[in-house]
Amino acid sequence: MQSEEPIIRSVQNIDWEPRLAQRTRRMESSVIREMLKFTTQPDVISFAGGLPAPELFPVREFQEACRHVLETDGPTSLQYSPTEGFLPLKEYLADAMSRYGIMVEVENILIVNGSQQGLDLVGKLFVDPEACVVCSRPTYLGALQAWNAYEASYCTVPMDENGTLVDELEAQLKKGTRPRFIYELPNFHNPAGNTLSLERRQRVAQLAREYDLVLIEDDPYGELRFEGEDLTPLFRLAPERTLYLSTFSKTLAPGIRLAWITAPKPIIHRLVQAKQGADLHTGTFVQMVANDICQRGILRQHVRRLRQVYRQRRDAMMDAIAEHFPQEVTFTKPLGGLFLWARAPEAINTRDFLLKAVAAKVAYVPGFAFYPGEQGGEHSMRLNFSNASIEMINEGIYRLGRAMKEELAHGG
């Protein structure tokens, strides 16, 4: 450093907000992420997150895979690589998806940094400011966060225990709504915990075709089905117009940020362009490590174990709710995934009540967080069952039930 350097440093702060792009007015921190900060006191049992069970992560298999990849492909695994993704991993995925009736070639797949990047790229490609997007209410918060940055507006369709109400969807489209796409989370919905029935999947695909619309099928939990048969993906029903997103976050581990988009080749080409500008490519090393684990058949084994454990936790939560919650509480029975959606009595506003829950050392996400720019979910809550032991689930649901009963007894 030159000694004659004149230090014209200033401690003054400049005002950043007036310098920012229009779209930033719609960008805010995730309510969940902000809330999680204050629910992570050590003795709070939190059902608020969406975290997989860390004690089940295949750590030893990761160790073995890292060793193997670095030994056999050391320099290649640390070098730049194509935006499209690591070919052997895409071959594995093409094969794996064929079990669900998704028959594609490697050129139909783009590897991304977690599904959140998939949602962001979808927004970048399809959403003009004020353009409308159709989604359910409630819907996945991360999708709203991604698309808010592109200034989307939302046309929402209500759901019941079988997913999106397709008649309401049709009514929306008949009214002349011309959305950029319809967003569906057909399996074990986050936050609603429901699953789109086969009949409704067929109707959604038909409507998309009739109105010539794009479908975004978000399927992070599909492999985590606890009971019943797999239902046909929308991608299979309308492959010419569907972008199918899935991820390793819930099956393998979220900390490697690895997911993929499956879509028709022309739109993969556009997604690749968008991803080049966004971050060049997904990490070479983590792709090769995940591929190593997948190719040894470890992932399939591991998913079987996850299904078993998460199913036990779901059952424990449902049993505990039946035992400890006020009678008036209703909830969806999720057939898989990580979340259960409960509706409290009218007297309980779950947003206000959260403070009392945290005082009782238990946390959830209030339903309002999942409603795009409108009222809704005031009496609902999302409860995560993947990230707590059965013992903690019992204790946490007991605490929450007691707090709700007290709230009801004191008239809200």
Add this chain to the structure above:
Amino acid sequence: MQSEEPIIRSVQNIDWEPRLAQRTRRMESSVIREMLKFTTQPDVISFAGGLPAPELFPVREFQEACRHVLETDGPTSLQYSPTEGFLPLKEYLADAMSRYGIMVEVENILIVNGSQQGLDLVGKLFVDPEACVVCSRPTYLGALQAWNAYEASYCTVPMDENGTLVDELEAQLKKGTRPRFIYELPNFHNPAGNTLSLERRQRVAQLAREYDLVLIEDDPYGELRFEGEDLTPLFRLAPERTLYLSTFSKTLAPGIRLAWITAPKPIIHRLVQAKQGADLHTGTFVQMVANDICQRGILRQHVRRLRQVYRQRRDAMMDAIAEHFPQEVTFTKPLGGLFLWARAPEAINTRDFLLKAVAAKVAYVPGFAFYPGEQGGEHSMRLNFSNASIEMINEGIYRLGRAMKEELAHGG
């Protein structure tokens, strides 16, 4: 899968382009990436890429770090983690940057997926459609690609061997250009190979302050200085208005996609929001592995080795150019980094000439690729010296020189 499932699959293709957002009209694949595909024939010596030398990657150290991280922090390293980045890694970076006079706290740092994501987030926060951005000509192609997606327009300032011509910059600003920011690549510019002098750094900082503008300082190569003293970063000269970007891609390895942004806290807060929507967070595992390597002091050692080897390669390339290129060719002497910028005689259009070069089994990137939406660089070429052995550099420059001489002899 249900057997009664009606297959309404269609092989018909739908037309995607009319469904896409306005911004996609500005998005295209990188000229370099497209060109690289056709210059990767096995016997072509390519100076076209920007790849670090893979034979120097610290593979063994990565192996050790992966083992150590998984052994000591297994589940944590595979779990979701904060958007802001892994705290110990940010502590290391705050300390490392202080050697260059950048005195910051961890809250001034956001870890991102490679510098390209840093550039994308900058575009997302600052660029409205048609908003103007000031950059040099030529400039870094990846920045243009990131900001094209936000429909930036570019006001460009020419350079000489000491970087941006600050009088020209001032003239632009005096004319009333109100850019969202000024983009600078002060150390060992990609593609121009030049370094912004201390005097000009001071002028740039002064002008930014005088016109109340934001500075984007992109510094991927700063640590790879072969000779001379480090020059004061713009961040130090105008810390209240500078976003400083740097990366592990050129010092450690690009395949882990790890970089960071250093900036005033209010804008870090906004960058965190943007990154949440873009991909939640940077991979936990790769951050912890890089941190392990950094904390052991391996990175500093490794960078010393890189400087030595790349310097030898730069020298070899300059010597070979002096020996084999036509006399009329001029070039910048880079004081560090990965690239050298050469200007061929007027008779050679480097875009057209590339075909002949590839026929002669050697490749480069033609200069036009680095000029945002305007003429320029028709007779220039970018030559990378980090990714070829001295023997290959000699042979490749010999081939290129011979092809140029033939071109000149035949009148272009």
